[in-house]
Amino acid sequence: MLNVYFGDMAEAIYNTSAYFKYNYEREWITEPKIMEMIKDIDKSVVLGNGAIDSPVLGVIAPTSLSGGVKTLILIDKISDKVFNASNCGDNCAKWLLNIGEEKDVTINLRHIMKFPSEDFKIKIINENKIVSNMKELIPIAGRYV
Amino acid sequence: MLGKHHIIVQSAHLKYELDVRRNITIIKGDSATGKTTLADMIREYVLNGMDTGISLSCDVPCRIIEGNTWKEQLMAINQSIVFIDEGNSFVSSKDFANAVRESTNYFVIITRENLHALPYSVKEIYGIRSSGKYNQSTPVYHELYSIYGTISDEEITPDVIIVEDSNAGYDFFKYVSSLNTECISAKGKDNIFNMITSGKYSGNVLIIADGAAFGAQMANLYDLSENNDELNLYLPESFEWIILDSDILNDAELRRILQSPEDYIASEKYFSWERYFTALLINKSNDTYLKYSKHSLNNNYYNDKIIMKIIASLPANIIFKNNL
CATH class of the missing domain: 3.40.50 (Rossmann fold)
Known part of the structure; x- marks a missing residue:
């Protein structure tokens, strides 16, 4: 399940781009799910574990992916850390839910992200409550961000 | 700058x-x-x-x-x-x-x-x-x-008006609210979200706050309003800006300033624009019968002609008492 802590969280890694730069593994980039994320969000095609073809920037290194994709990759691949998912735009929300369907994962949000579906399952850690749509999520999350 | x-x-x-x-x-x-x-x-x-x-x-x-x-x-x-x-x-x-x-x-x-x-x-x-x-x-x-640039032009007949302000702005909106409309002061912009989500208010709710300094509160309330058709936002620069914009002071320099406030508002002097508009209104009205104080609205503002002129400058889709 996707577990979310809203608001300041001292132990969360805030600058996810900096963390990604020094900690990502090259082989992550060519995994099918990661390639799909990169295609969906950055509209970019993975050419190999060190090269990605971006429609805006040309051929780039993984460190030049969008902040949102880099954060998603960290959340998916490193389960013993909590990352600041406010570096992800709303277009990353479905991927967070997707990761949360596959495993128990905890993220930190410092804004209200718009999750897409009406029947998701997100646990808001601040109040130990599970919400299943934005109508339930916003009144709780808004107290903390 | x-x-x-x-x-x-x-x-x-x-x-x-x-x-x-x-x-x-x-x-x-x-x-x-x-x-x-x-x-x-x-x-x-x-x-x-x-x-x-x-x-x-x-x-x-x-x-x-x-x-x-x-x-x-x-x-x-x-x-x-x-x-x-x-x-x-x-x-x-x-x-x-x-x-x-x-x-x-x-x-x-x-x-x-x-x-x-x-x-x-x-x-x-x-x-x-x-x-x-x-x-x-x-x-x-x-x-x-x-991101928050589009203003709905749907007609709004509020059952409840929640005003950020507790002083002159609240006095004004309480006065112009329809008899059946409850007008409440939030006593600060940070209280509005909790008031709305408390479940205490039903029917059409209109929030009136100073748009010039409401950026931090906007995302959450905008998200709420997207999930609630009965929640509406009216976010002028500030209440003082409404008065200035209504032209009741009939001042040519004011009209010029309001056309491009950025040419007059120095960042080092005013943390946000609503503070400038307050200072400007106090200064411009000082020697007039419309002398403005933020604490409470001068009685001369309740004159029918003045009230109507201010209401005329508000968005036409919001229905208040005097423009029914």
């Missing part, structure tokens, strides 16, 4: 064009829209200038601050536009808010966080949209769009 500043940042393949008109501008929105690339290009240009092949056109310097040494970096920057990329946690700190207050710089902050220590305008929260593709003959063009 005063005025609106037009910025063009361009490389062989990318072009950004934006206007910055207040001390605080926020850029947020979806991932992969080019926010960090904009900051990267400015950083490169600041570090290496024309050697990068990047051109940067603006009538004032553009700078970047970042990381744990932001205070030291900022100390050396004046009369500039300061960009701050995502990933800099200091933007939500009180220390940073204190640095922005009385600064001669304008700040462009890339973040999705609601920065409660900063009084920024709902009008200065932008996303980036782009057109074109890499390798075409023209660079991929990026421009800003206002």
Whole structure:
């Protein structure tokens, strides 16, 4: 399940781009799910574990992916850390839910992200409550961000 | 610093064009829209200038601050536009808010966080949209769009009006509310969200707050309103701006100021525009029968002609007592 802590969280890694730069593994980039994320969000095609073809920037290194994709990759691949998912735009929300369907994962949000579906399952850690749509999520999350 | 500043940042393949008109501008929105690339290009240009092949056109310097040494970096920057990329946690700190207050710089902050220590305008929260593709003959063009720019023109007949203000603004809206409308002061903008989600108020609810400093509260309330058709927002610059804009003072200089406030509001003097409009109204009305005090509304404002003139300047789709 996707577990979310809203608001300041001292132990969360805030600058996810900096963390990604020094900690990502090259082989992550060519995994099918990661390639799909990169295609969906950055509209970019993975050419190999060190090269990605971006429609805006040309051929780039993984460190030049969008902040949102880099954060998603960290959340998916490193389960013993909590990352600041406010570096992800709303277009990353479905991927967070997707990761949360596959495993128990905890993220930190410092804004209200718009999750897409009406029947998701997100646990808001601040109040130990599970919400299943934005109508339930916003009144709780808004107290903390 | 005063005025609106037009910025063009361009490389062989990318072009950004934006206007910055207040001390605080926020850029947020979806991932992969080019926010960090904009900051990267400015950083490169600041570090290496024309050697990068990047051109940067603006009538004032553009700078970047970042990381744990932001205070030291900022100390050396004046009369500039300061960009701050995502990933800099200091933007939500009180220390940073204190640095922005009385600064001669304008700040462009890339973040999705609601920065409660900063009084920024709902009008200065932008996303980036782009057109074109890499390798075409023209660079991929990026421009800003206002995230909360569209105002609904649907008719609003409020059952409840929640006013941010507890003084003159509240007095006014209580007076002009229809008999069946409950008008409540939120006693501060930070209380509005909890009032709305408390479940105490039913029917059509209209929130009236000072848009000039409501940026940090906007995202949550906007999200709430998107999920609730009976929740509406009216966010003028401030109550004092409404009075100034209604032209009851019949002052030609005021009309000029309201056409381009950015040419008159110095960032180092006014943390946000609503403070300027309050000072302006107090100053302009001082020797008149409409002498303004923020604490309570002067009785002369309740004159029918004055009230009608102010109401006439409000959005026509909001139904108050006197324009039924």
